Amino acid sequence: MNEQLQVQPKKRWKVRYSVLLVLWVCWLFSFLDRMVITIALPFIGEDLNLNATAQGLLLSMFFAGYALFQIPGGMLSDKFGFRRVMSIAITWWSIFTSLTGLIFSFPLMLLLRFVFGLGEACLPGASYKGIATYFPSKQRGTATGIQSTVNTLGPALAAIAAAAIIGFFGWRAVFVIMGIPGIFVGIYIWVKFKDNPKDxxxxxxxxxxxLDEDVDEKSPEKKKSDISFKELLKRPILWQMSLVWFFFDITFWGFTSWLPSYLINEKGLSLMDTGIFSALPYLVGTVAIVLGGYLSDRVKTNRKWIFIPNALIGGLALYLMFQASSLTMVIVYQCLAAFFMFLAQGGFWGLVVDTLPAKIMASGSATVNCFGSIAGFVSPFLMGYMIETSGSFNSSFIMMIVALVIAAAIALSISGKPKEEPVNLEIKLDA
Structure with a gap:
């Protein structure tokens, strides 16, 4: 009886779960605010008289700002704490989300999307810093996978919400409405969060x-924590992970940005059907990305093996998707592609968060994510150009498939042997 009573406290809600929940909410609004434009894009293009290339540039301008300030934003989080940076960041981008709906000039909208991206650039480094601060190493992959469900739920909810709001009120209203909740979240973080768990x-x-046991059980962790960001930049694994994420995000942002237009223009779906069918792959991916993070924590060999095969299978599903003639099979294959790509993504970020030292987690993870942001700038614009010049989506789909293959090949080159790195970052691909 006494033993049962002693077990009960372990089931209590922990502070780190609350931290993760708020981080999840921040990521949710970041994806809602950045992704509603993919549903609104055909209407913005019609309203402002934009061709496919100009529409692709509009999508890419967000990532120009997002990529530019990614590493500085991470460095700010390492220096001043993730609480302040995250609070200011979400308030900043929420304001510019609402302002997007009030713009009538294409050049001004390009500028606004760029500045909007600057604000969101601080989020990734700050959030991974929060996870590394509050979660022991053995749970970081799972925590990152749960946080990353927003990568799937965000586009899904954005597709449905944007389609409904646009249908009733027009495309401008969706931006004004979406920007409001984030301001309150920013205030909450400023008041309630603490940069040091002890506080x-x-x-x-x-x-x-x-948290203390996590450091004590892994004595190399103490050496890892002394590594500066400058020293981290000399480690090959940082650049390997960054390149993997760049090529993976070529596919992710191409798929995410142009899927609604593909369904509307190529398959002839209505606005509401597009919202529903655009959401399905991400709802499927929600399960996959948590599973990828969980498996990453459970694998006792190299974590990269959660990423490699699933990225390749995702590429195969994309090929079958654009080859399919019936709408039913297009929907089936897009869901399969999403499942395996997000499974790979969950495993990949488990690797990143477990590999980088907590002290410079924001700067290190921001460097990796910066490469994804560059891909986010390149991919939508390049796809728009390819679609306009070829008159179809085929060449752009091939580009996305090739990018996944390259990402898997680079991941294969990551070595799991820490002895090759003296004192070290431990290139810790093991769970």
């Missing part, structure tokens, strides 16, 4: 002990 009034001694 949090509700954290327990048991939680702090878990």
């Amino acid at each position: 949090h009034p509700k954290i327990t001694k048991e939680e702090l002990a878990e």
Whole structure:
């Protein structure tokens, strides 16, 4: 009986779960705010008289700002703490989301999307810093996978919400409405969050002990924590992970940005049908990305093997998707592509968060994510150009498939042997 009573406290809600929940909400609004434009794009193009190339440039301008400030934003989080940076960031981009609906000039909208991207650029590094600060190493892959479900739910909810709001009120209203909640979230983070777990009034001694044990059990972690960002830049694994993420995001942002237009223009779907069918792959991916993070924590060999085969299978599903003649099979294959790509993504970020030292987690993860942001700039614009010049989506689909193959090949080159890195970052691909 006494033993049963002693077990009960372990089931209590922990502070780190609350931190993860708020991080998840921040990512949710970041994706809602950035992705509604993919549903609104055909209407913006018609309203402002934009061709496919100009529409692709409009999508890409967000990523220009997002990529430019990604690493500086991570460095700010490492220096001043993730709480302040995240609070200011979400308030910033929420304001510019609402302003997007009030713009009538294409050049001004390009500028606004760029500045909007600057604000969101601070989020990735700050959020991974938060996970590394509050979660022990053995749970970081799962925590990152849960946080990353927003990569799937965000586009899904954005597709449905944007389609409904646009249908009733027009495309401008969707931006004005979407920007409002984030301001309140930013205020909450400023008031409630703490950069140091020891300063949090509700954290327990048991939680702090878990974090301390995490360092004590892995003595190299103490050496890792002394590595500066400048030293990290000399580590090959940082650039390998960055390149993997660049090529993976060529596919991810191409798929995410142009899927609604593909369904409307190539398959003749209505606005509401497009919203529903655009959401399906991401709802499927929600399960996959958590599973990828969970498996990454459970694998006792190299974490990269969660990424490689699933990225390749995702590429195969994309090929079958654009070859399919019936709408039913297009929907089936787009869901399969999403499942395996997001499974790969969950595994990949488990690798990143477990590999980088907590002290410079924001700067390191921001560097990796910066390459994805560059891909986010390149991919929508390049796809728009390819679609306009070829008159079809075929060549752009081939580009996305090739990018996944390259990402898998680079991941294969990542070595799991820490002895090759003296003192070290431990190139820790093991769970």
